Amino acid sequence: MLRTRLCELLGIEYPVISAGMGAVALARLAAAVSEAGGMGTIGLAAMGADAARAEIRAARELTARPFGVNLLIPFIGPGLIDAVIAERPAAATFFWGAPDDFRDAIGGLKAAGIKVLWQCGAADEACAAVAAGADAIIAQGIEAGGHVRGSVTTLALVPEIRDAIGAVPMAAAGGIADGRGLAAALALGADGVVMGTRFVAAGESAAHPRYKQRLLRAHASETTHTKLYDIGWPDAAHRVLRTAVVEEWERAGRPATGARPGEGAAAGTMPRRDGIASPLVRYSVMPPAEYMEGDLEGLAFYAGESVSLVREILPSGEIVRRVVAEAAAIIARRLAPLAG
Ligand SMILES: Cc1cc2nc3c(=O)[nH]c(=O)nc-3n(C[C@H](O)[C@H](O)[C@H](O)COP(=O)(O)O)c2cc1C
Incomplete structure (x- = not known):
C-alpha cells in the first residue's frame, strides 16, 4: 500500500518519515516510527560524537528496521560524521548548508551504505544537493515547524522541485500532519512526507509534557515565523508558537538581541549525565x-x-498507520473515482 520510490530507496514499507528534531526526536521516537513501517529519524543537533553513537545504538536495540539520523549542519562537531559512518544507520538527512561543501561527507556516507537525504526550501539548493550526490530531497515549505530554510509554501515548492530534479526521490515537509497531507504531497509529485510537529506530540517523543499539551490546543494562526530564539543559533528563521514570551517581546517593540525583555533570564535547567545541571536561558x-x-x-x-x-497524543506507530490508511482511502475513494 502506497509503496513509492522513497520506500524502495530506504527499504521501508510506508512513505512516512518522522523529522530528525534536535533534543526531542531521540532513539525511542525514531525506533517506534520505523517499527511501524515508516522511517524514524534521530535528531543529532544537540549531540557530540559519543552521544550520537550511543543514541544510534539505543535505537538499534529497539528496532531492526531502517532508521535515519539528522545532521544539522551548523551543529556538526568534530567526529560526528565519522561516528555516523561507523554506526551505519540506514539514512542521514542534512539541513542548513551548501551541498557543495559536503560532497566528501556525502560520498563517505554513501560508501558506507547510508542513504543521504538533503532538506532544503528552494529548487536551486535541491539541484545542488543532487549534483553533490544526495540520494533524495526533502522539500520544506515555509509552513514547517522548527527552523525554516526557504520562503515558499509546500504547495508551490514541491512541484517546482519535482520539475527541477527529475526522477530523484523526494519527500515533502511542512504543513503535513495526516493522510490528507500525504495524499496531497503525492499528488504534487512527492514520493512521501516528513512530519515534525505531529511527531513532537507523539507518545514516544522526548518533548516536555507541557509542550505536547500546548500543541494540542494551538491553531496555525498562533505560530509565527521569526528569528527570535537565537541564543545558540543566531540569524536563523524558525516557526514557533506565539507564547507569552513572544508576545512580551512584540509588545516591547521587537527589540534586537541583547535588549529584549528578560534577556539572559534562566528558563530552566538541563541535568547532564554527570549530574551537573547546565542552565537554559530565555530565547x-x-x-x-x-x-x-x-x-x-x-x-x-x-x-x-x-x-x-x-489534536491528540498517540503512539507514533498509530500515527504512521492512520496517516497511511487515510491517504490510501482518499486516493481510492475520493480521487480515483473522479478520474472516471
Ligand atoms: C521541534 C522541532 C525541531 C526540529 N529540529 C530540526 C532539526 O534538528 N533538524 C532538521 O533538519 N529539522 C528540524 N526541524 C524541521 C523538520 O525537519 C521539518 O522540516 C518540519 O518539522 C516539517 O514541518 P511540520 O512541523 O509542519 O511537520 C524541527 C522541527 C520541529 C517541529
Whole structure:
C-alpha cells in the first residue's frame, strides 16, 4: 500500500518519515516510527560524537528496521560524521548548508551504505544537493515547524522541485500532519512526507509534557515565523508558537538581541549525565524537553502550521498507520473515482 520510490530507496514499507528534531526526536521516537513501517529519524543537533553513537545504538536495540539520523549542519562537531559512518544507520538527512561543501561527507556516507537525504526550501539548493550526490530531497515549505530554510509554501515548492530534479526521490515537509497531507504531497509529485510537529506530540517523543499539551490546543494562526530564539543559533528563521514570551517581546517593540525583555533570564535547567545541571536561558534555541526542569516558558515551542491538525497524543506507530490508511482511502475513494 502506497509503496513509492522513497520506500524502495530506504527499504521501508510506508512513505512516512518522522523529522530528525534536535533534543526531542531521540532513539525511542525514531525506533517506534520505523517499527511501524515508516522511517524514524534521530535528531543529532544537540549531540557530540559519543552521544550520537550511543543514541544510534539505543535505537538499534529497539528496532531492526531502517532508521535515519539528522545532521544539522551548523551543529556538526568534530567526529560526528565519522561516528555516523561507523554506526551505519540506514539514512542521514542534512539541513542548513551548501551541498557543495559536503560532497566528501556525502560520498563517505554513501560508501558506507547510508542513504543521504538533503532538506532544503528552494529548487536551486535541491539541484545542488543532487549534483553533490544526495540520494533524495526533502522539500520544506515555509509552513514547517522548527527552523525554516526557504520562503515558499509546500504547495508551490514541491512541484517546482519535482520539475527541477527529475526522477530523484523526494519527500515533502511542512504543513503535513495526516493522510490528507500525504495524499496531497503525492499528488504534487512527492514520493512521501516528513512530519515534525505531529511527531513532537507523539507518545514516544522526548518533548516536555507541557509542550505536547500546548500543541494540542494551538491553531496555525498562533505560530509565527521569526528569528527570535537565537541564543545558540543566531540569524536563523524558525516557526514557533506565539507564547507569552513572544508576545512580551512584540509588545516591547521587537527589540534586537541583547535588549529584549528578560534577556539572559534562566528558563530552566538541563541535568547532564554527570549530574551537573547546565542552565537554559530565555530565547535559547532549545525546545522544552522531558529531561529539563523549571519554568521552560522562555524556550522555543517549535510548531508548524500543521499544529491545527494535531489534536491528540498517540503512539507514533498509530500515527504512521492512520496517516497511511487515510491517504490510501482518499486516493481510492475520493480521487480515483473522479478520474472516471
Ligand atoms: C521541534 C522541532 C525541531 C526540529 N529540529 C530540526 C532539526 O534538528 N533538524 C532538521 O533538519 N529539522 C528540524 N526541524 C524541521 C523538520 O525537519 C521539518 O522540516 C518540519 O518539522 C516539517 O514541518 P511540520 O512541523 O509542519 O511537520 C524541527 C522541527 C520541529 C517541529
